Amino acid sequence: MNITVASGKGGTGKSMVAANLAWSLSASDPVTLVDCDVEEPNLHLFFPDGHPVVSPVSVLVPDIDPDRCTLCGECARFCAFGALVAAKDRVLFFPEHCHSCGGCAVACPEGAIAEIARPIGTVTERTISPSLRLVTGTLNEGEVLAVKVIQKAKAAAGNAPWVIIDASPGTSCPVVETLTGSDFCILVTESTPFGLHDLAIAYDVTYQMGIQSGVVINRSDGKDEAAHRFCEEKKIPVLAVIPFERRIAEIQGSGNLISRRDPAWKERFCAIGRACRALWEGA
DSSP, rough: EEEEEESSSSTTSSHHHHHHHHHTTTTSSSSEEOOOTTOOOGGTTTOOOOOOOEEEEEEOOOOOOOOOOOOOOOHHOTTSSSSSOOEEEEEEEEGOOOOOHHHHHHHHHTEEEEEEEEEEEEEEEEEEEEEEEEEEEEEETTOHHHHHHHHHHHHTTOOOOOEEEESSSSHHHHHHHHHHHHSSSEEESSSSSHHHHHHHHHHHHHHHHHHHHEEEEEOOSSOHHHHHHHHHHTTTOEEEEEOOOHHHHHHHHHHOOHHHHHHHHHHHHHHHHHHHHHHHHHH
């Protein structure tokens, strides 16, 4: 089962939920945890063990042969992203703007454009325990093609009984790519007006994509009426409520997991996983 953990805004505890869920479920089943927050991956901080195996992620970009190029400008006219500019004496290429579509090579009437690989990130795999793997996608600084790295990270996840995917915050293209192919989405929110506002936006994305979802309310101060009311109106199950407690913050802040320190929390996160599976199978 593929479960994506997402949130409409940063700082809600999305990565905390993903890490604890994966650790708890791995006690009884093989789990692959995938960090698709490729611009700021942080799940490896909770799982520092394991020998890392790093694979590069590359995209194809144009390589222009100056001997064949006639400076006709067809490639530049085709490129919608401004990656190519036809100057008087050469064609300028701006690799950070290129979306690797390959259209310029097709548009060139002289066949002067070939494609070469350009690295944009990495995928790192670690074996944390016999039943838990961590796959981390990392986008190189200054790059914009997060979707390409996310695709590679998801492909490296394989087909474990449980695949838990940590999405980036928000609802942009990387989040949509992360959600694609998921069986279920856990939406993590908090008891604030901003949290509820962004929960509504994130839920709308899952609804439009036809992905069933449930909500985890994190850092609850006991005043969650608005969040529960929203979930009731949208018929979204509330999977768990995690209280705003100093002890939990101290454990997480030290790089540990509440499910690793407390058997009761381990069982609670296992219950979240079982609830997701039951809702998915009953849909």
